[in-house]
Amino acid sequence: MRDLLISLLRWFPDSLYTWTLFLFKHGKLLNLLRPKTFNEKINFIKIYSDNQLRVLVSDRIQVRKFVAEKAPSCSLIPLLWDGVDFSQSIYEMLPQKFVIKGNHGSKMVKIVDKDIHGYKEVSELTTKWLKTDYYVRGRERNYKGLKRYLIVEELLKTDKAAVPPDFKFFCFHGKVEFIQVDLDRFEDHRRNIYNRDFQPLDFELHFPKGGSLEKPKEWRHALAIAEDLSADFPFIRVDLFLVNDHVYFGELTNYPGNGLEKFKPEKFDKFFGDRIEVLF
Secondary structure, three states, X not given: OHHHHHHHOOOOOHHHHHHHHHHHHHOOOXXXXXXXXXXXXXXXXXXXXXXXXXXXXXXXXXXXXXHXXXXXXXXXXXXXXXXXXXXXXXXXXXOOEEEXXXXXXXXXXXXXXXXXXXXXXXXXXXXXXXXXXXXXXXXXXXXXXXXXXXXXXXXXXXXXXXXXXXXXXXXXXXXXXXXXXXXXXXXXXXXXXXXXXXXXXXXXXXXOOOOOXXXXXXXXXXXXXXXXXXXXXXXXXXXEEEEOOEEEEEEEEOOHHHHOOOEEOOHHHHHHHOOOXXXX
């Protein structure tokens, strides 16, 4: 249904397109004149901000330089390859397991295990990515015209899970207020929300809650890194991996869920939104 809607609205201007998509997703009107909730403010920033730093940090190569300058104690996941022509020879020279991503959009991520995923499968998927104009789908302007290429990173390994938990720090005016932890993202996706002291909050955001987690020993270090990386934005989400006594950079997310994910109870949408005072 959403793909059909996107196709029908393709030629709408950004503001009207976003307004319609929000109505379809939330069943209510999007207030862009006086945005109050988190989702309203995210959509307002998405449509009206021309902050070029948001574009720079969306590029998976350029953002590595940004991280190295802003938070030198943050570890970068080893980069194994980047480019457009993902050939058979490139596939064969890579390790048994690796992560391949598209530069120009969200959800373009694949954990590859060569025992399961052959070259043809990975090649067909990445070719589809490279043909996709992700900006058209969500009107996230940071992706408009962003260079289309692929990167391959080393797969981070843990003793407890095949895929490490993804810690996503919601940073408002350079301060971490909330943390979203995504668990088992590629199988049975669960999501917990915590405050900055790692105390769980009793609500859901788009996915059901998962099991309890112990406070990571790298917690204070991760908070400091997230705040260093978010200092130039009224809001941005800093995504990190806390693995084997290291804090690894994941990505910087300008518009979580494209401003379309539902809070349950809904009052937490306003609770988050109150933290954004200056929109750009």
